Amino acid sequence: MANYNFLDFSNSNPNPSTTKSFLPIGEKLKIGLVGVGKRVQNQILPLMNKNSNFDVVGFWTRSQSTREKFHSDTQIDSFESIEALAENVNALIICVNQNALNEVTETAIKTGIPILVETPVMSVKAVQHAQENNQIFGALEQWPFLPIEQFKKLYKDKFFRTEAYLGINDCRSFDYHAIAQVRSYIGREQLPVNVKATHISVEAPFNHKNNSGEIVKTSDSWDISHVQFENAVLIHNFSYMCKTAPFRKMQTLKCISADGTMISGRMNSYGSDYEILQFSHLSNEETVDSIINVSREDNVTLEIKDEITGLSWVNPYADLQLNDQETAMMTVIDGFRRKIIGEDDYGFYSAGDALTDTAVMTGIKTSIANQRPVQFKQQ
Numbered sequence: 001m002a003n004y005n006f007l008d009f010s011n012s013n014p015n016p017s018t019t020k021s022f023l024p025i026g027e028k029l030k031i032g033l034v035g036v037g038k039r040v041q042n043q044i045l046p047l048m049n050k051n052s053n054f055d056v057v058g059f060w061t062r063s064q065s066t067r068e069k070f071h072s073d074t075q076i077d078s079f080e081s082i083e084a085l086a087e088n089v090n091a092l093i094i095c096v097n098q099n100a101l102n103e104v105t106e107t108a109i110k111t112g113i114p115i116l117v118e119t120p121v122m123s124v125k126a127v128q129h130a131q132e133n134n135q136i137f138g139a140l141e142q143w144p145f146l147p148i149e150q151f152k153k154l155y156k157d158k159f160f161r162t163e164a165y166l167g168i169n170d171c172r173s174f175d176y177h178a179i180a181q182v183r184s185y186i187g188r189e190q191l192p193v194n195v196k197a198t199h200i201s202v203e204a205p206f207n208h209k210n211n212s213g214e215i216v217k218t219s220d221s222w223d224i225s226h227v228q229f230e231n232a233v234l235i236h237n238f239s240y241m242c243k244t245a246p247f248r249k250m251q252t253l254k255c256i257s258a259d260g261t262m263i264s265g266r267m268n269s270y271g272s273d274y275e276i277l278q279f280s281h282l283s284n285e286e287t288v289d290s291i292i293n294v295s296r297e298d299n300v301t302l303e304i305k306d307e308i309t310g311l312s313w314v315n316p317y318a319d320l321q322l323n324d325q326e327t328a329m330m331t332v333i334d335g336f337r338r339k340i341i342g343e344d345d346y347g348f349y350s351a352g353d354a355l356t357d358t359a360v361m362t363g364i365k366t367s368i369a370n371q372r373p374v375q376f377k378q379q
Contacts, residue, residue, distance in 0.1 A: 028052070029337050032089035033059035034082055034108055035096035036070045039118065044095060044140075045074070047330050050320050053337055060085045062100075086111035091340060093140075094118060102126070109137065116140055116336045120176050120361075121354035130351065138336045139354035142328035143177040144184040145347055147301040148275055148294060150331070151313040152255065152262055153184070158311060159281040159288075160260040163187060168235040168254040171242035172265060176357040178236055180349075183360075185255035185262075186232035188353050192360050192376045197225035197236075197367040210244045218245075225364045236364065279306070299323045 031048060033040055036059050048054045058077045061067050067078045079085040082104070086092060091114040096104050102123040108115055109126045114136035121127065121139050130137035143149070156164070167182035183190075204218040220241045227234040242248040252265035260281035277292040290308040294301060301324055305312040317330050335347020363374045 028055040029091060029340065030089045031056045032079070032085040032092045033076075034061075034085070034092050034094040034104060035118075036061050036066060037095065037097070040093075040095050041070075043326070043329065044093065044333075047322075047326060047333060050322075051330065051334065053334070058085050058088055082108050083111060086113050089113070091116065091136075091336070095140075098122075109135065114138070114336070114340050115351075116333070117351060117354075119354055120358045121351045122358055124355065127351050127355050136336075136339055137351040138332070138339065139349050139351045140329065140332055141177070141180050141349045141354050141357070142325065142332050143173060144180050144349065145328040145331040145335075146324050147304060147313065147315060147327055148264055148277065148324075149181060149184065149328075151277070151304040151311075152264065154311055154313055155262060155279055155281075155306070155309075156185070156255065156257075156260070159279075159283070159309070160257045161282075162258040162260075163231070164255050164257040165232045166235070166254070166256040167232065168237075168252070168256075170235075170237050170252045170254070170265075171239055171248070172251040172253045174238055176354075176361040178238070179234070179357040179360045180354070181253060182234050182236070182255075183353070183357065186229060186234060188356070190229040190232055192234075192356070192363065193228045193230060194373055194375045195225060195227045195360065195363040195367050196373040197223060197364045198371075199223055199368045208245060208247070211246060212244075216244075220245075223364065223368060225367070227360055227364070234360070277304075296324075301327065 031054055033045070033056060045056065048056055056076055058079050059070065060079045060082050061070070070076070071078050079088070086108070092108050092111070093116045094105055094108055095118040098120070105117055105123050105126045109129050112133065112135060116138045118140050127137065164185045167185040169178040169182050173181050199221065201221040202219065206218055207215050208218045210216050220239055222237065222239045225236040227236065242251050250265045252263055255262040261279070263278045264275055266275045275294040277290070277294060279290045281288055288308065290306045292304065292306055294304055298321070300318070300321055301315060302318050303312060303314050315327060317327055322330060331347040332349055335345050335349070339345035339348040359376070363376060367374045
């Protein structure tokens with residue numbers, strides 16, 4: 001097997017009381033933005049402006065023209081360096097393009113204050129520095145905190161008496177986001193051992209009408225992956241045709257333990273406004289089955305309720321009218337804030353966990369490219 005160097009930082013969980021950014025209870029968290037591209041302007045900043053616990057007080061970007069325009073549009077102060085910005089805030093949020101991500105992150109981490117970085121996390125050096133210095137370092141990985149995923153966690157914690165040993169993504173999610181979701185089922189503390197993946201391409205001699213109504217060539221390609229963890233298996237199957245072809249129907253995520261099963265999925269991604277959940281668990285030797293149709297009002301999931309068990313999840317941000325991705329992002333950003341002030345940090349996703357997700361996905365791609373299994377080497 002090929003060796004893939006892999007470091008475990010998934011359990012890095014610094015004590016907030018020892019970081020530089022101790023924040024008195026009741027005060028707003030002063031945020032500095034590192035990078036102010038479209039992701040910041042269209043998603044992150046609007047979310048933070050809706051949350052009264054944050055105060056975005058400054059930003060840094062390399063581009064002089066971008067700096068001037070962003071300051072003119074927002075009246076947020078600009079700073080000449082990441083270090084100067086860090087001296088005036090409690091925490092940094094980094095959102096720059098992938099080509100600059102490692103360099104910028106490794107500069108920012110040396111400031112010693114809490115950092116939330118956009119995915120994918122690829123810098124082992126930055127994660128290691130944070131761990132060695134007991135520094136809060138989170139990743140903006142929102143997919144495990146979508147409303148349905150939050151309900152799944154409630155269900156799993158309440159009704160599963162044994163740990164999940166199998167997690168499957170069957171075209172429902174993609175890339176390292178899918179890995180993050182499925183790892184949340186089998187336990188993020190588990191380390192990957194090896195991966196075997198293959199790629200299949202098929203081109204049919206006919207066309208089909210896609211979800212947008214266009215006539216396109218019927219070609220399909222699949223990545224099929226088996227990832228062995230210490231005490232569990234992760235299956236990752238993905239084809240882009242599942243997102244575009246009307247005849248590729250149910251796309252699912254599955255979580256399986258010795259005494260329970262959770263399946264979530266939807267019929268074709270585009271234009272669908274509901275999700276189907278099918279859950280089962282053992283109770284006093286009897287099986288309890290639940291089927292839930294999750295509907296949305298104006299693209300907002302307000303509540304998910306299981307009439308059979310009485311279990312429910314209520315959107316804590318319902319009054320903000322956030323869509324599911326925005327709700328998940330707000331959960332992560334709020335979890336980062338709570339981590340800093342020492343409260344319940346549900347929603348916080350460590351950069352170590354995000355690095356593990358990236359490593360697993362890289363292992364899958366490496367196995368496909370080399371047409372052989374990849375062994376993760378623990379160090």
